[in-house]
Structures are given as C-alpha cells and as structure tokens.
Amino acid sequence: MSVDTATVAKIAALARIKVSEAELEAMVPELNGILAWVEQLGEVDVSGVEPMTAVIENKLRLREDTIDADPLTGGGRRDAVLANAPARQDGFFGVPKVIE
Amino acid sequence: MTDLTDLGVAAIRDGVAKGDFTAVEVAEAFNANVAAAAALNAFIVTTPEKAIEAAQATDARRAAGQPLGKMGGVPIGMKDLFATHGVQTTAASHILEGFTPEYESTVSQNLWNAGAGMLGKLNLDQFAMGSSNETSYFGNVISPWRRNDGGNAALAPGGSSGGSSTAVAARLAPAATGTDTGGSIRQPAAFTGISGIKPTYGRCSRWGIVAFASSLDQAGPMARDVRDCAIMLEAMAGFDPKDATSLDLPVPQWEAGLSGDLSGRRVGVPAEYRMDGMDADVAASWDQGIAWLKDAGAEIVEISLPHTKYALPAYYIIAPAEASSNLARYDGVRYGLRELPAKESGGGAGLQDMYAATRAAGFGAEVKRRIMIGTYVLSAGFYDAYYTQAQKVRTLIAQDFNSAFSACDVILAPTAPTAAFGLGEKSDDPLAMYLNDVFAVPASLAGLPAMSVPAGLNREGLPLGLQIIGKAFDEQGVLNAGLAIEQRARFSARPERWW
Numbered sequence: 001m002s003v004d005t006a007t008v009a010k011i012a013a014l015a016r017i018k019v020s021e022a023e024l025e026a027m028v029p030e031l032n033g034i035l036a037w038v039e040q041l042g043e044v045d046v047s048g049v050e051p052m053t054a055v056i057e058n059k060l061r062l063r064e065d066t067i068d069a070d071p072l073t074g075g076g077r078r079d080a081v082l083a084n085a086p087a088r089q090d091g092f093f094g095v096p097k098v099i100e
Numbered sequence: 101m102t103d104l105t106d107l108g109v110a111a112i113r114d115g116v117a118k119g120d121f122t123a124v125e126v127a128e129a130f131n132a133n134v135a136a137a138a139a140l141n142a143f144i145v146t147t148p149e150k151a152i153e154a155a156q157a158t159d160a161r162r163a164a165g166q167p168l169g170k171m172g173g174v175p176i177g178m179k180d181l182f183a184t185h186g187v188q189t190t191a192a193s194h195i196l197e198g199f200t201p202e203y204e205s206t207v208s209q210n211l212w213n214a215g216a217g218m219l220g221k222l223n224l225d226q227f228a229m230g231s232s233n234e235t236s237y238f239g240n241v242i243s244p245w246r247r248n249d250g251g252n253a254a255l256a257p258g259g260s261s262g263g264s265s266t267a268v269a270a271r272l273a274p275a276a277t278g279t280d281t282g283g284s285i286r287q288p289a290a291f292t293g294i295s296g297i298k299p300t301y302g303r304c305s306r307w308g309i310v311a312f313a314s315s316l317d318q319a320g321p322m323a324r325d326v327r328d329c330a331i332m333l334e335a336m337a338g339f340d341p342k343d344a345t346s347l348d349l350p351v352p353q354w355e356a357g358l359s360g361d362l363s364g365r366r367v368g369v370p371a372e373y374r375m376d377g378m379d380a381d382v383a384a385s386w387d388q389g390i391a392w393l394k395d396a397g398a399e400i401v402e403i404s405l406p407h408t409k410y411a412l413p414a415y416y417i418i419a420p421a422e423a424s425s426n427l428a429r430y431d432g433v434r435y436g437l438r439e440l441p442a443k444e445s446g447g448g449a450g451l452q453d454m455y456a457a458t459r460a461a462g463f464g465a466e467v468k469r470r471i472m473i474g475t476y477v478l479s480a481g482f483y484d485a486y487y488t489q490a491q492k493v494r495t496l497i498a499q500d501f502n503s504a505f506s507a508c509d510v511i512l513a514p515t516a517p518t519a520a521f522g523l524g525e526k527s528d529d530p531l532a533m534y535l536n537d538v539f540a541v542p543a544s545l546a547g548l549p550a551m552s553v554p555a556g557l558n559r560e561g562l563p564l565g566l567q568i569i570g571k572a573f574d575e576q577g578v579l580n581a582g583l584a585i586e587q588r589a590r591f592s593a594r595p596e597r598w599w
Contacts, residue, residue: 001485003476015424015475016431017468018456027472030530034473037531038413041489044496051491052498055315055547056301056572058345072203073342080202086438093433096440098451 001039002032104129105271109174109328110355112274116158116173123155123162123173127217130175134219134272139599142257142266144180144238145188146220151175154217161215169215170335177267177276180221181228182208182319183308187218191310192226192236195462196436205308206340207277207319214335219273222263226464227427228284228312231536233262234527235466243292243520244270244595248561252598255520255562258288264322265292269595275323275332279309281316282415283516283540286552289322290515290565293554293593295582296322297329300572301547302347304333305340313422314345316415316544326553326583330354333575349573357576360584363397367581368508372408373539375517381558382514389512389555389566389585396584403504403511407496411542414497416534417477417490418545424474427467432458469530498546505571510581513539515552515565543569553582554591563593 003011008027012019019027068074078091087094104126107115116123131148158173183189183201190196204212212218226235233241233256243257244266257266261278265288268276278285280298289296297320304319311317321332334354340346369390374383394400432438432454439457441449449457463471477486504511517538526532543550549572552565566585570578 001482007476008472011472011476011479013456014479015471016428016452016455016459017463017471018453018460027469030469031472031476033531034416034469035476038417038486038490041410041413041417041493042485044407044410044489044493046489046492046496049492049495051488052494053491054345055494055498055545056345056347058302058347060344061341061348063341070342077202081434083202084199084435086432086436095433096448096451096454 001035003028003035105133107274108324109171109275109331112174113172113331116162117168123158124152126173127151127155127175130219130273137270137272137599140242140244140266140270141239142223142241142263142270142272143177143220144190144192144223147187147218151217151219154212154215158215169213170331171211172215174215174274175217175219176211177219177222177264177273178208179224179261179264179277179279181224181279181310182277183310184208184218184221187221189221189310190237191228192224192238193462193464193467194237194437195430195458197237199435203308206305206342207309207336210338211335216335222267222276224263225260226467227310227423228260228279228281229423229466229470230259231283231287231533232256232521232523232526233259234523235464237464240523241266242523244599245292245520245562246595246598254523256291256523258291258520260284261288261322265289265294268292268294268322268324270599275321275328277319277336278322279317279319280544281312282419282544283537285320285322286540286550286565286567287516287537289552291520291563293563293591294322294324295326295329295551295553296320297333297551297575297578298544298549299333299337299575300347300549302345303337303575305338305343305346307340307342311426313419314426315422316419326579326586327355327358329551330358330579352576354576354579358583359580360587361397362393362581362584365398365510366401366508367393367398368401368403368504368511370403370405370408370504370511370513372405373513379518381519382517382564385555385564385566386514392585392588393512393581395588401508403507405500405504405542407493407500408542410493411497411545412534412538414490414493415541415545416473417486418494420470420474421478421487422474424471424478427471430459430462431455437462466530494545497542501546501548509571510577511569512581513567513569515539515567519558519560519562519564539567548572549575549578551578551582553585553589555585555589556591557593
C-alpha cells in the first residue's frame, strides 16, 4: 500500500499537525519508503498466532480504594497541575473560545 | 592524587565511605569537567548546585555515622527524559521547552534516595526517537571519540541516550541514566566504549519518564563497567504501584552476585544475526567474544531466531503506533508550547487550529514522521494489516527467544552493525538510520534484559560493543556474561581530550 498527497494530508489532520504543501510533498516519498519496507511483514505466516498484548506476563492490579492513597497522584493538587499550563484562569486550563 | 573523575561508581562509593575523599570533592571534580565540556553538548541543563547539595548530604551522613546508600556520594547525569522536580524536563523537544515538573520520576527519586546527586539533564534524541542524537531540538551531541585517521570528523555518540554515552565516555559523569525502547541504551554504549544494561521490561518504573512507546520503554544504567551497572541498576529498579506494568518482585543483589565464571553456562550464538555483508571488524569482534566466553567456561551453542529480519519492521509499526498515541497529550493546553495562529478570516484561532499549529511548531521532523506513521497504521482500514500483523510477528519473535532459551542461558551478538558513524552521514535517510538498531530491537520487542559491553576498537580506532541478551528476569546472567567479556577484553581505551 502506498500513500498519496491527499492521504498524507488526511493523516496529518488526524494527527493534528499543521503541514504546509511543501512539507506534504516531501513526506509522501518518505512515508512510502518506510511503508514499502514494513510491507515485508506480510510475508510472515501468522495463522493461529495471537497478537502480543503483554511482553512480560503481569497481573493487572487495582489500587487501594482509599482517597488520595498516593499524595503525588491523589487529589488536591490543582495548583501543581496547572503550574505549567500556557494559559490558566480561575483554576482551569485556558483555551481559545470553542463556542461562538 | 588520583583524578577523581577517572573513578567509577564503585570506586567513588567505596572511597567516600572509607574517607579517602569527600563526596563534595567528587562532585566538584565532575562539575568542573561538565563545565569544561560545552563543546560536546552533552547536557541540556547543568545542575552543579544539585550535585554539591547531594554530596554535602552524603558527607554529613558519613560524619554522623549513618549509612550512605548504594550510590552514596556518586554524582550522575540524568537523561532529560526523566521528570525532575523543579528542573526543566524537555525530552529534547521544543514542545516541552520550559516544562518544569511538579514531581520527580520514580527512578530518579530512587537514585537520590540511594545517595546519588545530579550533575545535570542530559541531551538525547527528541522524545528518544533516533539513533545518533541528531534529532534533539537542543543540537547534536558530539561523541568524544574521533577516528584514528587524523581527521576531526564529528561522530555520533549513538542514540537516543547520546548525552548519557558521551558524558560517561568523556568523564563528565561516572554514570548516567538511559532509557531503551529499541536499543537506546545499548547502541550508544557500544558507540562510546562504555557499558549499559536494559533490564527486563517492568524492572524499572516508567512513572515520570516521558513516554515514547510504553510497551517497550525501559530505563537502565550506563556506566564504565559491569559492576557499576549492577550497582546503579539495583538503585534504579523496584516495584512501583504507580506504573501498571511494574514488576512486583524484589530487586536482586546483582552486585553481590557478580561472577565471571561461566562454567556450566550455555551461550547461544544466533545464526540469523550473521548477516550478509556484515562489517568485518564487527564480525571479528563477535568471534572474539565467542572465544572469550568459551575461555570463561561457557559452552557455545548455535541457535536460531528465525524471525529476526522481521523485528525491525515490526518495531517501526509498533513503536510509532504507541508514540502517536502517547504524544497526543502535547496539545498546547496543559504544559509546554502553545502556538495561537491568527485566523485567515480574522479574529483568534480556534482550538483545533491551536492544536495543529502547536504540534507543527513543537515537534521535530523525525517525531512528526513517527507520529504520522503511527497514526496511519492505527487508522481505520489499516489497523489489522499493519498493527495487528506487527503484534502477531512480535509474538513470534518472543517465541523464537523462548525456544532458543531451552538450549542456552544467554545469547551473544554484536550490539550494532557498525562502529560510530559521522554526524550527518545517515540523517537524510530514515531507513538507513533505523537499520542501526537491527541487533538491538529483537530483545526490546521480547522485553528481555540485554546489555552492551565494550569489546575493543575497530581499525578506525573506534569502540565496538558486544551484546548479551538474557532470559526474562535474568539480569544476573547477562551481567555475569558481560563481566566475563570485560575481564578478557580489558578495554582501557579512552577518547583523547580535544574539547
């Protein structure tokens, strides 16, 4: 499978990356080169093979049912959470207006 | 008096404990080397005051007769992928420039708790995506090594942990943290003549490490020798309830368990790693490694890892897929860069325009490339053909290792297909760059512990590394085989100081 300019533009839109026309043109052969190379995976007979979901077997744990069990990841840290935000207002993240 | 910056982790820890020198003297010596090595561009931020602070604490504990910790008095470099409280953490990207975490990563906290101090945050490939440290927003790291041809060609320190490898090789730090997603500890270690181990997936907590590909990312130490790696890995590893994939197992005493006697051990040599057109010096160093391990008492067995050639293409689907998901968080809202373009129709830009403009300005070309690939292979209609297929191939690669380990205890292979290459030699060709990790990626896909140790110099006078891959949880077996090579290679070459 190979991609054309329109497909690359669509991928860029899905990935939320603004791409100029010139960048698009440059990306098409690059991505096609990589995709052509990964295509060889199609040769592998994978009938009856399960896709890997965990590389080392591990049990999924539940955290303790305690409020703020871990002080770093518990609640009450609003200011720390907002500290690196490019824009913040009244204890919230600030973003451009979304509703006209 | 010995130059304190010639000492490694064990020698510093023991010397401080004995009172041969103080931790502050050690920190000052390394701080001075760091300050004099700006030409290498190994650090994004230096924190000499942090190194001194930790050293003072160690000296005070010693004066009070308290235990100093596994890394007591040892200053280290911290790859700038680990969140450090109050110290800028960028993943070498523009999008995270200025990001100052309100928390400390588990691994770095473990190291500080063990008595280590921080010399600074080390440069790397942007979001750990690269094999030459040429994708950093903060510029290339230059390897301290040069070819013996009299030229001054700037060489790649490997990647993504290129700041770490350079810092350790150039004696700017006795050890440094690295992370390894598809070879990012082992390949730079090999390029710069140092040791580095990626432990079993889950040994080191990923909490607070900027995520690249979560099913592959593992932290590990990079240091001058195997013992130093064992000590530092003990300090870094351990169960962390904040990481869902953290292994709930006690941390073995790897240092105490070190032994270069491999009697009764079987070392597998994978036929598929001997590729057509293999670099002659790399092939010779591999043969030498086989002879060394035989000399150490091991039995050498031929093994087969039939799906080896598919590891790299599978990796370049799985890692970008996970990256495209992980990097979705950089949107200009919660941290880092925000670009707010003016709307063509006039007025302020909308939220979607902000996302797209922020990510366009904040990510470098290689990061964008991988996000695009990842987005494509996960998109409707292509998911099964690419992503599911790659995950199935990944199962087969893990099964290859499982069957091989019925016939051997560890596997010996080269770390990288060549010695260090020049900066700029491969940066225009993504595929040529990816091929650098051909020997490193299979162990990553299978989550296995693997290490690189220096084996010698090639004809250009550049270091070559040998890789040992072990069974899951058998870091000890890997370290011991590494030690057996180290004892026979007696690698003592170091880059001549030009910076």
